[in-house]
Amino acid sequence: MRIGRIGHRGHLVAMLCAALAVVLAAGPAAVGSRAAPVADTGHEHAHTEGAPAATAADQAVRFQALLGQHSVLAADLMRSRIRGDDNFAQAANAALGGNTDAMTALVGQLFGAATGEKFRPLWSQHVVALFAYAGAVAEQDEAAKARAREDLVGFEKKLATFFAGASHGRLPADAAREAVVMHVNHLTKQADAYAAHDYAQSDRLYREGYQHTYDLGLTLADALLPARDRATLRTPIWRLRSQLGKVLAEHAVLLEDVTRAAVTNTADFDASADMINGNTRDLAAAVDTLFGAPTARRFQSLWASHVELLVAYAGATAAGKPDRRHEARSQLRTFETRMAAVLAPATGGRLSPADLSAALQAHDQMLLDHADAYAARDYRNAQDVADKTYEHMFALARRLADGFGATVAARLPRGGAQTGYGGLAVVNR
Incomplete structure (x- = not known):
């Protein structure tokens, strides 16, 4: 199973997405929501006991x-x-x-x-x-x-x-x-x-x-x-956190979409692959801005194989091909080890290759779990996994933005990638 043209346009995403995976093991922040009926239920999500109060x-x-x-x-x-x-x-x-x-x-x-x-x-x-x-x-x-x-x-x-x-x-x-x-x-x-x-x-x-x-x-x-809180939304760290969350959460959503198309072998598979390509271009732009093209290029082939292996796994699951499933899993383990070895020096020794590899494996496992549940027509579980994955992306974005610091965050263009930074043209100050 191959994702259209993703092999060339998607490679620059590697460093950023792999780096984001390093904080998976520390657990997600509550961003999304558990499944519940769409009608008014009166139910509100409980806060985790002992969790710090949310800031503006x-x-x-x-x-x-x-x-x-x-x-x-x-x-x-x-x-x-x-x-x-x-x-x-x-x-x-x-x-x-x-x-x-x-x-x-x-x-x-x-x-x-x-x-x-x-x-x-x-x-x-x-x-x-x-x-x-x-x-x-x-x-x-x-x-x-x-x-x-x-x-x-x-x-x-x-x-x-x-x-x-x-x-x-x-x-x-x-x-x-x-x-x-x-x-x-x-x-x-x-x-x-x-x-x-x-x-x-x-x-x-x-x-x-x-x-x-x-x-x-x-x-x-x-x-x-309140006015006292709005200044926070203009700081470089917050802007980086917001924009990383945006493109990474979209990446998870679109990857799940294309794996669903792979499982069902539907006519929209090629279009779904093109959506991944578009998200990849946005991520590649962020990688190039934050870290430079030479660093990003080191991750090109690894990231392409990562995405293609996940989709290949979904297709093999739907086709009942256990050997291909096992091969995809095995190659993903190789990817995680290789990516960790390449990424660890870029962290200045703050994260070990073993920690990075374990975090990457946790990220991949969530996506494999989604493919398994969808192929089994356990759509409620598949949606729950997708929801958790969406949450993880924002936890990753927050911790990486903090880890990169203001110097790296300040390199992000005002407005982020392509789509602008707002949503409404007019807000009275």
Whole structure:
């Protein structure tokens, strides 16, 4: 199993992604959410006993992460409805419910429980309308599609009014509505393209939707957080942490997407591989900016083989080829050892090759577990693993940003890679 053109464009990602894996063993920070029904449950995620209180910087990244996660989960749910894959749709629906719970909890932390409970039904109804839209697309029911779209327009207005009101005038209502409309358009248009088998267009919108909602999280945090906390969002370390989290979480999402396509051998496999290539270009740009091309080039062939081996494992699992599965695992162990040996000197001896290899193995194992669960049609477990992997990416981004320090962080261009640094054009200072 080979990932299209990833071999050449994806290699520069190696150093950054492997370095990010070194902190896996220390455990994730809570960013995503466990699966739960999409309807209002009243459930809020419990804080880990003894965990430190979240700072404003933590809350801002969490807001970005949850919004980005919402976009990909909603797109996955809509696509599963269009495919008629009810079992996967149930798992995606449950994950969206957990994401809504987590977002409600965060809004409540920022603005009080009463405000959070006002947010919950607006967001939940927005999700339900997206679900209905996808069902109408699947059934080619233009009347139902128009009704769902009309409902979505109504929720766009309500959500924009909610966010503008919570900002106490810092976020203009028109700008808020423009952002929400763009979010809905990304999701509905990717669903339309997916139903028309235009997978390249659908996947382009899938990525744009994730990036837009993630960046929107920063603009909303900048508008909604108290003034004393907003300066944190402009520090080099925070910007590096935010942008690393963005591209690494997307990497995990897209790698899981392409392994699902490999398991099912579906027609969208090539488009899924192209999505990985696009994410790889963004990661490669970050590697080159932070560490320079000579260092990045040392990891080229290793990273390409890493991605291809994970996809090959997924394909062998689906095909019932245990020998190929074993070979992929074996080669991944070789990759982890070799990558650790190359990376350790770059850390100045702060991390040993053994520690690096163990962390890389833990990262790979999560992705293998996802492929196994999906191939077994255990979609709920597959979604849980995907959710944990998403969380890990933000833990990695935070610790690496801290480890790289302000000197390296300051090299990151203002705005990060390609997609800008915001999500709304206007926020009143």
